[in-house]
Amino acid sequence: MSASANVEVNIKDCETADPEKLAVFEKHISDGGLIEPNDWMPEAYRTLMLRMAEHHANSEIVGALPEGEWITRAPSLLRKLALTAKVQDEVGHGQMLYEVAQDLGKSRNAMLRDLITGVTKYHNCFNYPCPTWADICMIAWLIDGAAILNQGTLAHGSFGPYIRTMRRINMEEAFHFKHGEDMVLTLMSGTAKQKKMAQEAFDRWWDPSLAFFGPNDRPDERERPAMKWRMKTATNDELRQKFVNRFAPAAMATGLVINVCKKDENGLVISATPDPKLKLNEETGNWDFTQPDWDEFFKVIRGNGPCNKDRLALRRFSYEQGEWVRRAILDGSTEKPCNN
C-alpha cells in the first residue's frame, strides 16, 4: 500500500567504495541508466535499496491487517469481494517486495521476524484505528491515492527489480483507489448518517494522509543518496503538495470539510475545526494547507501510537501459529510448537 518515505543509510560505506567504479556507477545513474541485481553497486546503494524494499513490504502486509478485519462486515457482497481482492493484492505486494529485498541480501525469515520484534518499521499510517466502515473507504481513497502518487515516482527509480514491481503494483493500486473513490462517493451521496460517518472518518485520515509522504524536506534533500542515486525521484514535500492539490478540491466537491483535528491517545478525534489555511494560492497555483501534527507523527512512529501494539501482536500471532505448518511443509514434522 505504501512505500518507505524515509530510510536513512550510512554513506560512509560508499566513501570506501572503489572511487573509479563509483564514478562509473553514478554517471550511469545520472544518464538515466538502470541497475540490475548482478551489476556492481556501492554497498550503501544495496543497503538503502534493501531497506526501502523491506520497509515497503512490511507496510503492505501490516496495511492489510486493519482492512482484513472489515471483510466479514462489508456492507454488500460486491464490497466484500472487492475488499477481499484488495487485501489479497496488498499481501501480494508484500510478497513481491520481500522477494526484491531478499535478492539484495536479507532472508525473508529474517525480515518477517525483524518486523514482529520491532527491529524494522512499517508505514506509520497503519498505527491508527479503523472504527467504522467509512475508515475503510477513506483508506482506499486517500492512502491508496497517496501511494499511487508516491509509487508513480518510485517507478522511475534506478533499480530494475524494484521499478518492475512498482509498475505492477500500481496497476492494482489503481483498482484500490477507484474502488475507494466509489465508496466515498456512495457515502457522500447517501443519507445524513452516511455523510456524518464519512466526515468523521475523513477527519481521522486526512492528517495521516498528509504525513504519509514523510517529514518535511531537508535543505540538502537532493544531494542525499536516495535522490542522488535516483531511488526516489520526488521529495516528500513535493508529493504532499501534489496530493493536496488533487485531493483537497475533490474532497470538497463531495461535500467533505477539511478540518484540523485534535486526537486523543486512541486516535479518535476530540476537536475538528476547518483548516484556516486551506485555499488555492493564486500566485503558486498550489493549495495552501495546514501541515500535519509532526509531534504526534514522531510519537506514533516511535511506537506509541493507538494501534502499534495490536498490529504487531496480530502479525506475531499469525507468524507463530503458522510455524508448524512451515515446518511440516519443509521437513514433514507435524509436532506443534510447545509454546502454543
Add this chain to the structure above:
Amino acid sequence: MLSKARTNVPLVSGELTTKEVGGFPVWEVFTQKKEPDAHLHAGSLSAPDASFAQQFAREHYGQDQECTSLWVGLREIFTCDTGGLETYEVFVQWKAGDKHEHVGEVEAASGAEAKIKGAEQFVGDKTNCSMWVAPISKLTKINSATDMIWRETTKQEYRLAKGYSRIVRQKWDALRAKKAVDAYQEEDLKDTF
C-alpha cells in the same frame, strides 16, 4: 465501537519464541497475457517445492491479473550450465529495467550449450542483454485452455480499476447535479420569498 474481532490476540513483545525453519527456495514465474504474446517474466516467489510453487504462482501471478498461460521454474534452472540433451526455452532481457521475455527454444546438450545457441539465434550482436535458458523438463507449464488460471466463471471487473470508471462518473455527475439544484433552490427561495 473499535474493532473487537481480534481482542483475543495476546499482546506479547520481545524476542520470538518459535524456532524458525529453513527458508524456501526461489522460483521464477512467466505469464502470457493473451495469445500469441510472448511469455514475460512476472516475478519470483518463495515456495518449498514445485507443487506449492505452482499453486502460489497461479494464485499470485495468475489470478490477480488475467493471463492465458503460466510457466514456473526453480530459479537455478535458468542459469544452470549443466543438464542433458533436450529442448531449452530461451528468455532475454534486452536492457536493464526490462522484463525477461521468451524469445524461442533451442535443442542443446546442456545449459551451457543452450546459452551459446540461444545467443547465436536470438541475440546476435546486441550487447548488454541478460539471457536465461531453462530445460523444458524442469519447467512447469500451465495452460488456461486445459487448466483454469484466471477465474472466468465469475465477473472479475470488481478487482480492476476499469470496473469502476462508469459508476464513479455517474456518481460524480449525480452529486454535482444535486449540488447545482440545491444552490438553485436556495437562490430561488431567497429571490422569490
